[in-house]
């Protein structure tokens with residue numbers, strides 16, 4: 001079942017075409033990461049899903065309805081990139097205020113705990129550190145106990161411990177069956193947490209799949225070692241896509257089959273040293289997917 005459906009969506013701002021024929025489904029109960037370079041259209045797409053703006057053309061459905069309808073809005077929580085929290089309110093007052101906007105909210109203490117904010121509940125929003133302010137934005141997003149949660153670059157400004165606590169909380173919400181749509185520029189976070197990754201560029205979807213399947217679309221491994229093998233011998237190893245070799249015999253090979261390559265190397269009996277095998281990351285896949293279009 002899909003929690004969110006965008007079909008054939010265009011969004012123009014004057015001469016700027018922020019979204020072009022964007023078709024995108026977000027499955028219920030999954031954590032989907034929406035990735036893309038700056039200006040790809042991620043925030044614009046989310047603002048349509050939140051009902052904050054209307055598409056120029058095309059259809060946007062959230063939980064089967066119009067995101068601007070009250071019944072749908074009460075089931076949505078959002079952590080925007082920049083939230084306009086009244087600076088004079090304390091953390092507890094802000095969370096209490098947001099809880100009143102929802103029909104069946106969590107208790108204020110439960111939301112403070114999820115965002116690890118108990119220790120600063122009495123502090124004014126204006127006096128929070130950058131990372132604490134992000135955590136307050138998270139508490140405001142979850143206090144309504146929403147079915148669908150939008151997290152726009154949630155961990156920007158958080159320190160390592162806050163990030164860890166944040167992902168623990170987000171995974172807990174997913175385990176409860178919530179749908180989470182996330183944008184991030186930290187690709188290792190998406191790789192670790194997302195069930196599905198959607199890569200956008202220039203207003204449309206460029207690639208869509210599990211982190212594993214996207215990694216599989218680029219040469220999936222790098223094998224480095226030092227030996228007496230010459231270029232033609234290195235190229236003949238299994239699955240080799242590119243070879244760089246320096247005068248001291250240190251070879252750097254990209255291959256789709258790193259295991260088969262290492263096996264063949266060992267079986268050949270050629271002495272080698274300094275063996276190093278690394279897998280392509282989601283970041284490698286992302287850069288390879290977005291680079292040609294970004295340069296166009």
Ligand SMILES: Nc1ncnc2c1ncn2[C@@H]1O[C@H](COP(=O)(O)OP(=O)(O)OP(=O)(O)O)[C@@H](O)[C@H]1O
Nearest residue numbers: 013016017018036037038039040041042043044045
């Ligand atoms: N209100 C607006 N008026 C004019 N242009 C806009 C407006 N909002 C967004 N745009 C343009 O639409 C395009 C998509 O912007 P958007 O903010 O959705 O990208 P993004 O993928 O979220 O980028 P980032 O990673 O930098 O947050 C950009 O070219 C941006 O300048």
